[in-house]
Amino acid sequence: METEKTCTKCGETKALEEFSAYRRARDGKKPYCRQCARQYAQTPTQKRAYYAANRERLNESTKRRNRDRYATDPEYRASQITRSVERRRADPAIQREANNRRRARKAAATVKPFTTAELHAAWDEAGFYACYWCDCDFTDSVKMHVDHLVPLDRGGAHAVENLVPACSDCNLSKNAKDPYAFALERYPWLAAKS
8 A cells, every 4th residue: 555645736755644535536635735735725715706707607617517417417417306306305494495585586686695593593682482563473373484574575685684573364464565554554553652
């Protein structure tokens, strides 16, 4: 078994311990040493700048490679479809969030990426544990919906700060109405207080 290897970047022969592990290589090590890897590594800022400067070319290359493989390799196509279906079945929140982002893009609304954990953390911080509109608790019979406080059709953003928990009855009744008009329509006693 070999104990040394020549680095492809600096050309020096070094001990195998100087090379990082890489499963795809025959010898299980990367072709360049760790010192060269550190020297040529890009910082996140450099990577973003490179991607921004070459976005069109990189995206087109990736799309073409994936499109060609998807079109010519039936096993790859089937595996991609199966993987997508399994992932969405395993976590329905992924499918719901993808649908919400798509709706927001179609409405030409601002979309600020977030995770479900970030959304729930923001709701915990704000104290949203029940329906934002009627304050009913969520149970098996009362399903929770994620409601855009300012509807997408009225210029609301698909972002954490514009999302509130709502029961299905309130969310479906509100639809694309102005939030203040909906609150006064649904709860007329609020008008007397203001």
